[in-house]
Amino acid sequence: MAVKAQGTTDIANPVNLNDPPQPLDEVERKTAHKSTETDESSGINSSGGTGGTIVELIRSNYIGFTRAERKLADALIANYPVAGLVSITEFAKSGAVSTPTVLRMIKKIGHNGFPPFQKVLREELQETLSNPIAKHERWSADAPEEHVINRFAEATFNNLSQSLKQIDYKVFDKIVALIAAKDRNVFIAGGRITHSIADYLFTHLQVVRTDVNMLPSSSSLWPHQLLNMHAGDLLVVFDIRRYEIDLYKFAELAAARDVQIVLMTDQWMSPIAALARYSINARIEVPSGWDSAVVTMFFIEALIAAVENQLWEETSHRMQELEGILNATQRFQKQP
Amino acid sequence: MAVKAQGTTDIANPVNLNDPPQPLDEVERKTAHKSTETDESSGINSSGGTGGTIVELIRSNYIGFTRAERKLADALIANYPVAGLVSITEFAKSGAVSTPTVLRMIKKIGHNGFPPFQKVLREELQETLSNPIAKHERWSADAPEEHVINRFAEATFNNLSQSLKQIDYKVFDKIVALIAAKDRNVFIAGGRITHSIADYLFTHLQVVRTDVNMLPSSSSLWPHQLLNMHAGDLLVVFDIRRYEIDLYKFAELAAARDVQIVLMTDQWMSPIAALARYSINARIEVPSGWDSAVVTMFFIEALIAAVENQLWEETSHRMQELEGILNATQRFQKQP
DNA sequence: GCAGAACTGTTACGATATTTACATAAAGCA
DNA sequence: TGCTTTATGTAAATATCGTAACAGTTCTGC
Structure with missing residues (x-):
């Protein structure tokens, strides 16, 4: 992105x-x-x-x-x-x-x-x-039907449409409103695997609004962060099976401080759901030893876009500023 | 009739x-x-x-x-x-x-x-x-058609199927073979935004095979890594518009050392494509101020699954071992 | 910032395609 | 068989298409 x-x-x-x-x-x-x-x-x-x-x-x-x-x-x-x-x-x-x-x-x-x-x-x-043979049934037309890429595509499409069928867009909108509320700090936490995904949200959200914090990957450092979290703040936590005990404990402590929790989880739902104000569950099954983060990514991006939209006045400003800074650093290839 | x-x-x-x-x-x-x-x-x-x-x-x-x-x-x-x-x-x-x-x-x-x-x-x-399936009217049935979530779903679906139409599965297989070759070191590099995605690949690849290295997020530290890169090694680099100069320079240096480069980029293709042995281009356009990483994630996961498949003998072993270690740390909730 | 190269679109022309009008051939019928 | 009707192809006109040459624009490298 x-x-x-x-x-x-x-x-x-x-x-x-x-x-x-x-x-x-x-x-x-x-x-x-x-x-x-x-x-x-x-x-x-x-x-x-x-x-x-x-x-x-x-x-x-x-x-x-x-x-x-x-x-x-x-x-x-x-x-x-x-x-x-x-x-x-x-x-x-x-x-x-x-x-x-x-x-x-x-x-x-x-x-x-x-x-x-x-x-x-x-x-x-x-x-x-x-x-x-009906070739058009395949996703990648020239690959054999049983090729990983076609089986993966099939699973991913199913995951995406299933997840979309299940999501309540009102919940989605509520989450957007929570994230968009500037008067609260936002904290983002992820687990062993989900850490990169949480980081992705962090990177983008940082541009869209102020007071966004990413919890360090080592859970031993999390308690320190609790000191900065106050009632009304928002914790976005990623927990996908296998659900991590540290994340749960942390969420519990946050909940005890009246922090609002939004959970990004899978269809089986992390136990954190019990503590969370809202959860989004993504389908994650693919033909592999792992679970898929594609749908989770989709929701993150949709959330960012929606928040960005809602805060457009401020965001556009911030983005232009960022644009200027990035240009000044000459980090990117020349623009057309 | x-x-x-x-x-x-x-x-x-x-x-x-x-x-x-x-x-x-x-x-x-x-x-x-x-x-x-x-x-x-x-x-x-x-x-x-x-x-x-x-x-x-x-x-x-x-x-x-x-x-x-x-x-x-x-x-x-x-x-x-x-x-x-x-x-x-x-x-x-x-x-x-x-x-x-x-x-x-x-x-x-x-x-x-x-x-x-x-x-x-x-x-x-x-x-x-x-x-x-292309004639899907609405993704989230209860949300209005013009709701962000539906427009995003539409775009993402198109991105995914478009990208799948374009990918050459033989190239995909070649990349899998490159990653699966145990005799070479693998280095993973990402840019400002793509760093999290690169990290996601890193996290998974680490389990599947040995000798996987992630380049630090600060590009000033990259040159050090070059010392560890030798002819025949593999560099997987993520570069999505706007293409980053540092990444290109680094790729150039790596190429000069006869390191094989695999590029994950977008449909407009990073200039690194010129240095890369193979590239995968993902469609990234969504109705937002940002580009989407969903398709890139898809390809990463498909790649991991394919590599895992290819190296199943060793991988299954490693995964079981990892399982044991993780259990010992009691990091996860009890399995159902 | 400028010269040169590369890319892209506009224009024009010859070739081809589509269509209509008409002449020829075939078929039906007493 | 011979007349009428119908079917079919030929030929000419008209529109469209494909191509090449050219010129404006954008990009690249010094």
Whole structure:
């Protein structure tokens, strides 16, 4: 979750779907060209020649593509292959580029003109359609169905939609209001695994508002923090199975001080739920020895966006200031 | 669907490339006319109007077609719908008829010209190819559609499926192999925002294998780490817009030492891509002033699962050991 | 900050596609 | 068989498309 490159424009207008910020494709051109060579020498990129399907060709040449070409490639892949089965004019329009750009991209992947390109696209499609196996059931179309990536995708989508079905948006809004209330301090705590996720929330929340504190990863240092926590303050705690005893004890102590607790947990719910004012439970099961944090991340980001939205007056100010500081440090690649 | 006038198999078997059925055009006119009445009286045929898909329309109007039109219809159904996604000239040729015949048939099934007809064909195809889940109206059923949570869900879902469409699973597998190779050290680096995410990878990878190192968050300490990095080692670097100069420089130095670089970046690709052996790009746009890390998390988890899978012999051992240690510390709540 | 390179879109032209009008061929019917 | 109706293809016109050359713009490197 980086600060968006173009800063001012869309930062002045953070949650606005109707008028989405224009993507910035600020990869250095030269870099891209260099990379073509580099990659080719390392054998990743196919020659950019004629072998392979169109998608594969696009993927392997993506690094050599220019901004406009990438936009076009994205549009094609998004509606593959139908987006390419129209006239070159319409195709260009669907990628919001000009027709010559289409030609140039096509030539880069080793085809000789639009009609031949389209012919290949049709042949591929015919091939796909006459293949009895329904390829479109898979998430990553070219990976085998049983490939980790497809099984993971399946599980993750289920987790996400399940969690969304279960969440009460009023609770969500209440949590947003709690976090947005400037008159209270916010403390964030995570466990062994969830620590990084808690940290992610911390990093962002820090920009949005003042008085945000992250508890150190070593639980032995937590009691000290209690001294700074007062009635009405907010503790956001992450506890995902296996639920950690230290976290619970800490939450108990905080609750005893009349600190409000918001809990981010899983579907089985940490015992901290009993102490918490509100909890959000995310589905976490994936085909792996671990649990997934993807849905938890989703909720964190949605929360941040909502808080940011609510505090827009102050936040925009803070973000602009941050923007200025970051620019001054010259920490980032040049902006377009 | 009409009672098949000529009783051939080709209509019942529309998608069959390898052995395209011979179109039968020797049907008696007279018979066809008779059957029209029969079918209509039995109410099977729709009026021959505009409703339904192209195949359906063709089938229900088949008896009203002339010989040449049937030849054309047969050719289309034999290679449905790809045969119709070419120019009218070619389409006519594939049915061995003239172009006006194509026009006439199209008008008979209630379309206004060749382009509109083809458009419908494409839309149908898109419908077939597109994932059923993609048409999710609302994610959190009880929240208003324009609620942050729904708009965020929409964006995240798109990000995830887009990213999955673009990823080359062979690249994914190569990365897994790189990480799983025990004979090299693994270093993980993240930027200002991505640091927490890098840390998440670190936490998990540590369990799965030995010799995993996380670079400190302060970039001034990175050069020291370089001393420990040798040819053949692996550097996993997270760089999401705005791309950080320090990260690039560090990657450059690592590359100079023949360290293999795997890059986790966004769709616009960090310039580090030029130095990287492989990159994974995740879609990151959400309706917020920030970018989303959800997809990146997804890939991390999928990677960990895949590596874990590959190294299962050793990993299971390590995990059991870890389990024992954690139990001994009594850090967790009792297991259910 | 400036020169040069690279990228991108606009324009124009030749080629192709679509459509209409019309002539020819085939089929139906007495 | 010969007349009428229907079906089909040919040819010309019109619109659209694909492509190449060019020029404006943005980016890069010194």
